[in-house]
Amino acid sequence: MVILTNRNCLIILTFFLFTWNTCCADSGNVDGTGTIDIKDAVIALQVCAGNESTVNINADVDNDSKIGLAEAVYALQVAAGIKDIVFYKIVDTGVTAFYNDSDIIITPPTSNEAFYGQDAHYQGNQPSYSNNGDGTVTDNVTMLMWQKDMGEKISFDEAMTKADELILGGYDDWRVPTIKELYSLIQFTGRVNNATAIDMFIDTIYFNQPLGDTSAGEREIDAQTWSATEYVGKTMNNDDTVFGVNFVDGRIKGYPKDSKSEGGPNKMYFRMVRGNSDYGKNNFVNNNDGTISDFATGLMWQQTDDGSDRNWQNALSYCENLKLTGYTDWRLPNTKELNSLVDYTRSPQTTGSPAINPLFSTTEINDPNGNSGQYPYFWTSTTHQDGVNPYNSAAYIAFGEGQGKMNDTLMDVHGAGCQRSDPKNGDQNQYPEFFGPQGDVRYVFNYVRCVRTIE
Known part of the structure; x- marks a missing residue:
């Protein structure tokens, strides 16, 4: 046990969690009694409020070395018998270089410059x-x-x-x-x-x-x-x-x-x-303020896209300048963060919906043939190095069908939840177009769902 205080709602524990089993065996048991109940939630909330509390150092549920809201939510859900919470860390993409929308590597943009907010600006859990x-x-x-x-x-x-x-x-x-x-x-x-x-x-x-x-x-x-x-x-x-x-x-x-x-x-x-058979399972909470928190990944998401398509540069800028629910630290997600939202049990063909939890709202669009029931591609902050001009494309996630045109027939060639890439910019009047051996639909002007890290 250890005495902790906190003025910012989350406590940074000074103890190193040596193994996965250590950090998970006592998850949510904030008071150290061996039982997870409402009392654990109350103590976690007291810590959030800045009150001195005695806590179990192994109660951290999201592996962030902190006691706070995630532990309170976990204890309340377990006490209510709603569901267990599982947690998984998203491994970073490893990207450290900076790119514009043409074929060059650039110096790191500052916050008031174009292309700020791309993948390399935000370093997550580095591959190890x-x-x-x-x-x-x-x-x-x-x-x-x-x-x-x-x-x-x-x-x-x-x-x-x-x-x-x-x-x-x-x-x-x-x-x-x-x-x-x-x-x-x-x-x-x-x-x-x-x-x-x-x-x-x-x-x-x-x-x-x-x-x-x-x-x-x-x-x-x-x-x-x-x-x-x-x-x-x-x-x-x-x-x-x-x-x-x-x-x-x-x-x-x-x-x-x-x-x-x-x-x-x-x-x-x-x-x-x-090992860790719960990896990839989300734990969404609707904050009822236009945001959805995923306590599995520690990410907060924009609940509804704004219904506008953008090139990659403008997508980066939109998220960096978004003010939503009092937060200003929004960013365009990298491709692995955005993939964490895909619900592979859903698709336009089977559920009449995008491949994402229905807590989220997604703009419906017409496909290139003018048919309704399709959903946009969503930009990520990650440059995808492919082709003779390797730096001018960025990855997207298709929450609708991954369509292409083959033998002059538009069809789902990749599946809802696929990850592909589009050129970062172009003449909007020339898109959508069809590209490659499977005639991938290129929209280039894609949609955006912003993210921030829960702190």
Whole structure:
């Protein structure tokens, strides 16, 4: 136990939390009695109010080394039997360079200059890994343990069997990761030139990342890693679809589960994971003031987009200048932060909604054919290095269908919840346009949902 006081509603604990088990075993038990009840919430609120209180140093529930509102909310929800709260840390993208909307790296913009507020201005939980020397790698941020080498390409069903039977590093509780677990590994220090790999979008010091077999007619980028997350809708030609991350070209998309042309299952890479099975689960609270707090990630979100489309520079500026509910520290989220909002159980095809919790309001738009029921792409602050001009595109998350035009037919080619990229700027009269082998819809003027860190 330790005596703590606080004038700013949250206490910074001076004790180092050595292990994941230590910080979670007593979560929410603020008074140290072993039972989580209303008394724990009261004590946490007293600390928030600046009153001296005796607290259990291991009661921190969101791994921020603080006692405050998150602990109070947790105790109240547990006491009410509403639900357990789970917490997961979003690993930073690793981006440290600054870009404009053309093909150059720039000096860090100041707060009154264009392009302020991009990814590198806000450094989050930096990627950190430990090679366990037994074919496994531990992510020191998420506390997920990963398979270092993926082996050969296998089918979705074969991957499920492999995970059930795998014994590695002395553990037998391996599983195929969800798309959010898998996406936690991506780093946007990677670079690709169309189908040619340059720098991987994963830390190759710790993880083996193969390339596509060009001798067999594959492209270098044909080395996708699949997840356990199946799309609730259909892509392409009414195909059952599995979400995966391409760590060679830095994208999330949905991949047809089966090959109709070859009459069998498609095969991709799978990287097994174990531990922290709650990673990626949100804990949203409606603040009833135009904001939604996610006590799982420690982020507060703008509840409703403002219904306007913008280029990337103006998206950055809009969030930096937003004043909402008394807060002025809003920013454009990086791509991993924004991906944390995707609800992969929802889609326009299956729920008639965007792939996001219905606590949020999202503007409905018409697709390029003029059909209603589509939802915008949302900008992130993260530059996506692809093509001969690698710095002029930024990543977006599609909360509606990831549409493209193939054989002159507009269809969902990537799935709601995909992550792609658009040019940062252009002549608005020329968009939307269709680009690439799957005719990706490029809007370029995308929508914005701002974020801030809960403190």
